[in-house]
Amino acid sequence: MYCLQTLGSSIAVIFLGLCLQLLTTGEAADIQKLLDVNVTPMLPAKPGQKIELACSVQSYWTNCAPVKVYTLSNPPIVFPFGNLNYTYCACPGETKTLYWTIQSSKTMNVGCGAAFYPDDVCREGQNSIPPQNKRRYGTDMKTLKIIS
Missing domain, CATH: 1.20.5 (Single alpha-helices involved in coiled-coils or other helix-helix interfaces)
Structure with missing residues (x-):
């Protein structure tokens, strides 16, 4: 038994x-990763201090395509000059770095996301949308430490 x-x-x-x-x-x-997002590490900051959030985005798609880049945070973060979403034409092999000014009174996770976006920001004839079986987005988060 x-x-x-x-x-x-x-x-x-x-x-x-x-x-x-x-x-x-x-x-x-x-699933092949088509967008790579990297957040530049941030130095520790004092409560309420303005800090620069820098995100680099690179496309591995074979053609130029519209990409939307946006911020991520947990919990929500303060943007003294506004929280902008950027849309641009990402071409293969190019890296674009985008910047936001942020503030926080406590330690938190903050980062960026990027996704292919159906918009006509590329020059005529350059717009291309990746196939559905590919990963069409990327994200990266870092910890912003607030010290007293």
């Missing part, structure tokens, strides 16, 4: 491992 229980659980473990392997392999093969 013990042998049958061990055999049954071994088969279940092998089956589960096979399913997990197929799921992770299939996802990695189907």
Whole structure:
């Protein structure tokens, strides 16, 4: 009886491992990252101090395409000069850095996101939308430390 229980659980473990392997392999093969977002690390700041948030975005898509770049934070952050969303034409191999001025009274996570956007910001004939089976966005977050 013990042998049958061990055999049954071994088969279940092998089956589960096979399913997990197929799921992770299939996802990695189907989803290719097309936008890379990097937030420049920020030095510790005092409460209420104005800090520069810098985000670099690079496109790995084969053609130029419209990209929208926006901020992310948890909890919401203060933008003394406004929270702008940028839209620009991202071409392969080019990196664009965008800047925001932010303030906070406590330590928090802050960053940027970028996504392909259906807008006509590229020159005529350059607009291109990546295929649906590709990852069409990127994000990056860093911790902003507030010290007293």
